[in-house]
Amino acid sequence: MSIYKDTAEVEIRERRLDAILSYRGDAKTLNIQSKERKVSCPGSFYSQCSQCAEGCAETITYHVIDAAVISHAPIGCSVGVSPRHILGRAVSKNRGLPEHKVQMISSNINEEDTVYGASKKLLAAIYEADKRFKPRTIFLQASCASGIIGEDMESIAKQAEEKLHYPVVPVYCEGFKSNIWSTGFDAAFHAVLRKLVRPAQKKQRDLVNIFNFAGSDTFIPFLHKLGLQVNYLIPMATLEQIASLTEAACTAHICETLATYVAAALEEQYGVPEVKVPPPFGIDWTDEWIREIARYTDRAELAEQVIIQEHERIQPELEKLREQLKGKTVYIMSGDAFAHNLANIAKDLNLNVIGLSTLHHDLHFETKEQANSLEALIKSAGNIENVRVCNKQPYRIIKVLQDIKPDVLLVRHPNLAPIGMKLGIPTLSEGDGNYSIGYDGVLKFGRRLLELLTAKKLFVNIAAHARLPYSSWWKENSVDAFDDNTQDNEQSIVI
Ligand code: SF4
Structure with missing residues (x-):
């Protein structure tokens, strides 16, 4: 069946990717149940916020x-x-x-x-x-x-x-x-594919499409080491860049949640291959990503040289950071695939990822070949307990964090950071989705965490003066007190 359909609208994620909004369990079970298209996902009697x-x-x-x-x-x-x-x-x-x-x-x-x-x-x-x-x-x-x-x-x-x-x-x-709400990404990309993208006039063998959010310029210096050019899409792109994105040698993206639809449609409609490994977050994923890019741009030998040189370059500082951060516990709250990205960096820094909360979860992708970052994370870092799918809902997350008490909270969306701060947990906001890519990204991530941990007292002080709006009844109840398990069977068979 065709991924791109010549219709005005793209099908919503619930139907296309069997996306779900709630889950609690561990990473391995979520991955297995996702493949079986049978995830137990209770509904909720109460929703505090949405997007x-x-x-x-x-x-x-x-x-x-x-x-x-x-x-x-x-x-x-x-x-x-x-x-x-x-x-x-x-x-x-x-x-x-x-x-x-x-x-x-x-x-x-x-x-x-x-x-x-x-x-x-x-x-x-x-x-x-x-x-x-x-x-x-x-x-x-x-x-x-x-x-x-x-x-x-x-x-x-x-x-x-x-x-x-x-x-x-x-x-x-x-x-x-x-x-x-990530359906909005697909809707915008579908509109762009329908009306703005043009067939390639020529092929540019050294051009790589990078679908990203409006993040900082980290890919140009990174891919420069391979002698490659970057076409940043779509924020900050010109209409000419968008029209001619079909000329690129391949398409990569920083997050499955953002761009698997547009990447798969480009491959299907215009023959621009999609990089089908997880994005370059963490050392092992960066190695694989470079090799995959090199495959599409005919520079496998150079890629191996770059990988060896980069490993040697970062090793001394990486060792120090790993020693200093060893065993610190981390909880991550982010969009679906980006949480996996952050967890994969945390693993390289010897941190103990004690839980994840993602805003939704796609049970599968546009094609069977596309990267599955959850599976890749399990392979790379082992199973993770305390995995939740939860569309923000501070009233739940506060309780989860109070129970788990991580040393550090990592959030992708800055508006989630106050939750950790009010609980006295040093919180790192990864608002710039491009900042921590590649080998330098791991070092930068480690440096920021060290700096953050030195400010622990600041967070303790904030917590001492912050008043949470929740009643003692809520505090004494289970985090899942508002779950509607009567919906469980209905939602567990996702069609
Ligand atoms: S389009 Fe979005 S912001 Fe506007 S009313 Fe609907 S849900 Fe609310």
Whole structure:
């Protein structure tokens, strides 16, 4: 069956990848049960917070150079624009690019529009964006409201394209459509594949596509050692970079959760092979990743030389860090595959990973050949107890951390860091997804952890003055008191 379908919308993750939102057990069992498509995942009577697919789509569309975005939504759906604007400015500065400003307009759908229609507002917003920003493409992001009223964004996009003579690209990322907010990544990539990617005019044998979040520039110096060029996608990419990504020798990404859909679709539709090993986090995964890249770019010998040289270079400091960090316990909270990335670095630093909490879990991937970072982690670091799938929910995580009491908490999303800090746990925020790649990434990670541990007293002081909003009843109850086990059987047979 084809991965990329010539339809306006991509199928949601629950159906495509049998993604789940809850699990508690250990890593090995999760991996085995995932393969059997039979994971025990209790529902919940209570949800404290959530996110939505539109937010994940924005992480991609807001940062395409020379693009504007229309959020066809009530104004509240655009709450994420300010942090993305700040991120865009910071990353463009870090990468030596012209300052990136998010160019976005909300169509501000209101109650009346949900009755009488909002197509006029959408068209007006498109033409206003054209006048204000002079973009070269406009993304139209759907929302719950536009989805519920059945807005015909395809026709509106076509009408606007006829007038503007550049692509107007609908992104179907309605929040209600999927419980797995990462569906928004797939929705944005599907829109890009449909309307912006072009067949290759020529092949560039030294060009590697790297799908990443808007992170720092670590891949260019890293792949320079192999004499390779990097095409960073999609945040901070130009429309030309996106159109010609089919010219690359291969496609890699920093995280399965982000980019397995687009990578598999590119291989299927345009013959750009996907690197099918876990991303370069931790020494063993970096070795394998380099070898895999070298396979597609005909430089196997050079790759082996680089691996030997890099091992020799980092060894003295690595040994010291391993000695200093030996046995420290770590708990990791992150998106699904990125938690595995961080755990694989922690293993190299002699840390004891005593638990993981991932925001969702895909039971399988687009193809059987794609990398399975959970399985790779188990192979590399052994089984991990206390594995949970939990879509943030601080009320649960607080309890888990109070029970487990790790020496360090690692989080991918900065807004999760206060949870650890309020409990007096030194917390490292890995907000920049590119920062810890490669051999230097392991050293940098170790240095930051050492520095963090010296500040333990600061976290203890914060905890002494922080008041948690939970009642003594909750504190005395089990972390799983709000589990709805009646849903368990229903959800365990995932179709
Ligand atoms: S699209 Fe839906 S779920 Fe997302 S922010 Fe808007 S109303 Fe909320």
